[in-house]
Amino acid sequence: RKEVEQDPGPFNVPEGATVAFNCTYSNSASQSFFWYRQDCRKEPKLLMSVYSSGNEDGRFTAQLNRASQYISLLIRDSKLSDSATYLCVVIEAAGNKLTFGGGTRVLVKP
Amino acid sequence: NAGVTQTPKFQVLKTGQSMTLQCAQDMNHEYMSWYRQDPGMGLRLIHYSVGAGITDQGEVPNGYNVSRSTTEDFPLRLLSAAPSQTSVYFCASTPTGRGEQYFGPGTRLTVT
Numbered sequence: 001r002k003e004v005e006q007d008p009g010p011f012n013v014p015e016g017a018t019v020a021f022n023c024t025y026s027n028s029a030s031q032s033f034f035w036y037r038q039d040c041r042k043e044p045k046l047l048m049s050v051y052s053s054g055n056e057d058g059r060f061t062a063q064l065n066r067a068s069q070y071i072s073l074l075i076r077d078s079k080l081s082d083s084a085t086y087l088c089v090v091i092e093a094a095g096n097k098l099t100f101g102g103g104t105r106v107l108v109k110p
Numbered sequence: 111n112a113g114v115t116q117t118p119k120f121q122v123l124k125t126g127q128s129m130t131l132q133c134a135q136d137m138n139h140e141y142m143s144w145y146r147q148d149p150g151m152g153l154r155l156i157h158y159s160v161g162a163g164i165t166d167q168g169e170v171p172n173g174y175n176v177s178r179s180t181t182e183d184f185p186l187r188l189l190s191a192a193p194s195q196t197s198v199y200f201c202a203s204t205p206t207g208r209g210e211q212y213f214g215p216g217t218r219l220t221v222t
Contacts, residue, residue: 004152032208034210036211042215042216043200043213043214043215043216044153044200044211044213045213046210046211049210087152087153089211091208098155098208098211100145100152100153100154101152102151102152103152
């Protein structure tokens, strides 16, 4: 089993709709969680950190479920410009080991 | 600030050739890392450095060497290129090991 797993998608989303997807992690000692966005043939860029209590940034909401060991990202009122691959990143408490998921591709269509 | 820069952007090598991928950052970050990204595999850590003069292996270090003589530069050397090293290579830096990673634009390497 991979340490960090994501549904590769693609998630085909009508413009204006809501889409949500998860990232599961296997190490219960993981401490820090992030979502990155990667556009086609570009470098990943930080979208948002994921806090224990959940957090919002505009149309984006990130949640952490420690009991079931997953984080989620929800995008409301999807825009065409939200089309990208979303990578989750999990950092272990000890040794600062950082692991990327394989990414979830989202395609927002008119 | 230029952020993280990488050269070259594209490279084609023949099997057995060697080359160095350059990475530089002007943000005075202590931590720097090299990743490779293959379809469906996410980013995998090759080598990383927690400061000048200190390097360590990541998940997939075989076939690659690194050095960190200055805070700014972190070159990645391919010793004897193999087709399995065909990939997109990203360099990243971060002020600490646990926060936001700042990525360079990547180098697309093809080994024939």
